[in-house]
Amino acid sequence: MRKIKAAIIGAGFIGKAHIEAIRRLGYVDIVAVGQNGQDKADEYARVLKIPKAYGNVEDLLKDPEIEVIHNCTPNHLHFEINKQALLHGKHLLSEKPLTLRASEAKELYELAAGRSLVTGINFNYRQFPMVQHLKSMVKDQDLGELHTIRGSYLQDWLLYNTDYNWRMEPEYGGETRAISDIGSHLFDLVQYVTGLRIAEVFADISIVIPQRYKAVGSRESFQSGTDGDMELVNMTTEDYCSVLVKFENGARGVLTVSQVSAGKKNALELNLDGSQASGSWKQEEPFKLLMGYRDKPGETVLRDPKQLKKEALPFMHYPGGHEEGWTDSLKNMMHHYYQAIVNGEPLSDSVATFREGYQVMTINDAILRSVKSGTWEKISIG
Incomplete structure (x- = not known):
């Protein structure tokens, strides 16, 4: 069985929880971690045993190996990272809240609805x-x-x-x-x-x-x-x-x-x-x-x-x-x-949808x- 390739953006408290849960599945590989700054990304990758480290989101999203993005960043980063992940054709699981503002959440769910991507929010x-x-x-x-x-x-x-x-x-x-x-x-x-x-x-x-x-x-x-x-x-x-x-x-x-x-x-x-x-x-x-x-x-x-x-x-x-x-x-x-x-x-x-996150x-x-x-x-x- 082919393993799905995923990346974690933001490996703080909830990001580490995502990593642990994903690894329990057995059919998903976490191939990259993204943090604010290359030094921090390198350190997280070393400690968490993740092969790739990216100090900025843009480079991570351009990686063709990555199929799924887990957005575990602070709230103010949710909208732009989620939007860019969708525009780069990545499946996306976002932490809550979906965005800071309802207008942004509406834009995301409408954007996701027009793409053949699996999107969800971690209302676990x-x-x-x-x-x-x-x-x-x-x-x-x-x-x-x-x-x-x-x-x-x-x-x-x-x-x-x-x-x-x-x-x-x-x-x-x-x-x-x-x-x-x-x-x-x-x-x-x-x-x-x-x-x-x-x-x-x-x-x-x-x-x-x-x-x-x-x-x-x-x-x-x-x-x-x-x-x-x-x-x-x-x-x-x-x-x-x-x-x-x-x-x-x-x-x-x-x-x-x-x-x-x-x-x-x-x-x-x-x-x-x-x-x-x-x-x-x-x-x-x-x-x-x-x-x-x-x-x-x-x-x-x-x-x-x-x-x-x-x-x-x-x-x-x-x-x-x-x-x-x-x-x-x-x-x-x-x-x-x-x-x-x-x-x-x-x-x-x-799994909560982006429309439910908007609601x-x-x-x-x-x-x-x-x-x-x-x-x-x-x-x-x-």
């Missing part, structure tokens, strides 16, 4: 077996008609005023931070599992820590501390946001994101209330689903191939009790993405409009 939380099971329960009406949808994505890695990251700077991370960084995952997951589109939003945000100490020099994600020279800088992006939402079927909900919630490391949670039952899934306990009923005791459904719906089976690879977690969701993501390339088949709906960006924009107007804002896709 779709890839958990229990998420697939819950999605199938919704489709089969096991919960009845959905009327209330509650979700949250809470972290604590920015709890202290000495915590700092490039995502806080609008020119790199965008006008929003918690909303685009983790809210994009939450918005995508809610719509994917329920099959419902968010139609209107009413939002409130808070900059909990208005000033932070920034280390002089760069710092990778999820690092903190007070060593070295520090400077106090003003914050303009939010630490917290809660959004009242109206769905297209009339259901209501509330979605909350925070990066300053002590003890919450990567606490993505989804709660669906239907006319017959409720279902709850937590990413930090991904192997189980909590079901609630009015007239009988609640149930805990565990990740077991013998108990789950058939739609969830392709996302499980080990027997019950042999738990699969976050890194396995990334492996599933890569598998379902690359199967479309290897077999020339349609992309699995478990998430329109939600982000509506949230910003709501914060400024203090009113409900409708979400429209041009």
Whole structure:
């Protein structure tokens, strides 16, 4: 079997996670890494055992051996690199958010639609077996008609005023931070599992820590501390946001994101209330689903191939009790993405499309409009 040749642009935290997940497939070779500057690219290539190193994106995209691009760069670089990858005829898997602005995301999905390329966005939380099971329960009406949808994505890695990251700077991370960084995952997951589109939003945000100490020099994600020279800088992006939402079927909900919630490391949670039952899934306990009923005791459904719906089976690879977690969701993501390339088949709906990435960006924009107007804002896709 011929191996697909791929390249990683940006080998930081998430880039390394892509590399590990890709290598687990066995039928994809990572042949190149791209970084900002040749010295840095050479070092990453040496450490990660990747044969080619490129200090600029243009040279990497011109390499005829490379078939697939993984864009794992900071947010502000997503649009231009994604666009150039498509123009160079490369299959493309982008990190979220797709771009900084909805207009850019629309341009990308329209550009991708006109080419015979496999494109997707790494919304990997779709890839958990229990998420697939819950999605199938919704489709089969096991919960009845959905009327209330509650979700949250809470972290604590920015709890202290000495915590700092490039995502806080609008020119790199965008006008929003918690909303685009983790809210994009939450918005995508809610719509994917329920099959419902968010139609209107009413939002409130808070900059909990208005000033932070920034280390002089760069710092990778999820690092903190007070060593070295520090400077106090003003914050303009939010630490917290809660959004009242109206769905297209009339259901209501509330979605909350925070990066300053002590003890919450990567606490993505989804709660669906239907006319017959409720279902709850937590990413930090991904192997189980909590079901609630009015007239009988609640149930805990565990990740077991013998108990789950058939739609969830392709996302499980080990027997019950042999738990699969976050890194396995990334492996599933890569598998379902690359199967479309290897077999020339349609992309699995478990892989978010560029149009869906654009739609998430329109939600982000509506949230910003709501914060400024203090009113409900409708979400429209041009």
